[in-house]
Structures are given as C-alpha cells and as structure tokens.
Amino acid sequence: MNSAADMQEKTNDSLHNDSFKGSKQKSQDALALVIIPTFNESENIGRLLKEISSLYPKTVDLLVIDDNSPDGTAEIVRSLQQEIRSLYLLEREKKLGLGTAYIAGFQYALKNKYRYVLEMDADFSHDPKEIGVFLEAMRSADLVIGSRYMNNTVNVVNWPLGRLILSKMASYYSRIITGLPIDDPTSGFKCFSADVLRALDLGKVHSQGYSFQIEINFRVWKKGYTIREIPIIFVDRSVGKSKMTKRNIREAIWIVWLLKIKSLVGLM
DSSP states (O other), X not given: OOOHHHHHHHHHHHHHSTTEESOSSOOTTOOXXXXXXXXXXXXXXXXXXXXXXXXXXXXXXXEEEXXXXXXXXXXXXXXXXXXXXXXXXXXXXXXXXXXXXXXXXXXXXXXXXXXXEEEOOSSSSSOGXXXXXXXXXXXGOSEEEEESSGGGOOOEESOOHHHHHXXXXXXXXXXXXXOOOOSOTTOOOEXXXXXXXXXXXXXGOXXXXXXXXXXXXXXHHHTTOOEXXXXXXXXOOSSSOOOOOXXXXXXXXXXXXXXXXXXXTTOO
C-alpha cells in the first residue's frame, strides 16, 4: 500500500504535468464540479458526459480522471471537449487507484474555487438526474451522501446476492467499529462543500476503494461537519466490468480499526 506521502507526490505530479487536457479555469457560472474517475469505461463515458452536460449546461463542470485506460476512454473524452466546453480531463500514466484520483480532483476543485464537489461513478450506477437533488440538499449540509440503505431499505438493482450481502456487511461493520452515524458509509455518490475539503488534511487520506469512502466520511464526521444522507437507487452496470478487487475488501476490513485507533489517540 502506498504511503500518504507517496500518494500526495503522485497527485501533485498529475496536477502539474502536461497530462491535463482542457482549460484549467472553471466555467464562469459553474457552481459544482463532478469528478469521475475512469479505467476502461469507453462503453459508458461518452453517453454519461453528454447526459450530465445536457441536464446541467451551466451550473456543473466535469472532470474525468483517467488512469491510462487501454480501451480508449481518454480518447473519447478528448473528442467530446469541443462539444462540451465544461469538460476537463486529467490523464495519469498508470492505474493509481480511486483514492488518489479523488484527491487530485479535490485539489483541482479547491484551486479553481468551486462551491460544491461531487463524486460519481462512470458506469451509470449513479443517476445523473440526481445531481440536482444533491445540490439542493447541500443547503442544509456540509456533506451529502447518496444512500442505498436508508431506514433499513435496500435500493439496489441487478446486483448478485453475494455482492449485496458483502456491501451490507461492510456498511454494518464500518458503523459498529467507527461509530459513524451513516447508513451507507461505502457509497460513492456524494457531494462535499468546498469548505469541508479545504478543512481536511487531504495528504493524510491514503486508502482506496470502499475504504476511501469510509475514511473520508469519518474524517468529515470527526471534524464536526453536518452529514446528510438522501435516498438513491443504485443500478449495477449493464456494460463494462466492475473494478472491485479482493484487495479493496481486505483494506476495508482493517482500515476501520486504524481510523478508530487514530481517533482515540488524537491522530485524526
């Protein structure tokens, strides 16, 4: 596993080299930046970007962070930049992981003074129409999480039973160990205020996958910010392959204990 220092160095390198495609200035009227990490999402990314830009042509900018996808994902994004002026692309030299992608996106958002920053998957498991609901909910919160499991419900479509059980167990396990008052701590559809991200020490966030979502939620919660969950319907991808790995699962198992211990000894 990479150290926090190593991850921060990679993030800084990505933001300052010539792999960034598009204007480095946000659109004039943009309120929010949607960050979409990609690896081999050529079957989904073009349609997703067009749909988001058509729904929110002025208020939302898009940042795709691609980890050198061999299937041509980055080429599709570049080809759309003439059509979608609010679309930016950060190309990284290799697969560096979800956590580093989001940290790079957060830093870009803060540098360009967006008010809100959203995380979103590239495979249509998250409905673009919900972005507006997130932004409205931010009026009364510092972090809004799209929850699949609010109030003991399960709003998941087309997942195999084993995957659903794993996700529910991860949520329950995370809440029990850390005390997080969140029904769906592993959700990847969420919206932060820029003030929250600015207050976090992003260089200390060093986990990936499931555990990245848990860790970032935990750090926001421990800072005393207001977290709100809103219900979403999660639809499993219809094309492409899941990026979930056994390493992600193992990391999620022990990261909650690390977060708990750090919190108890005042290292958060």
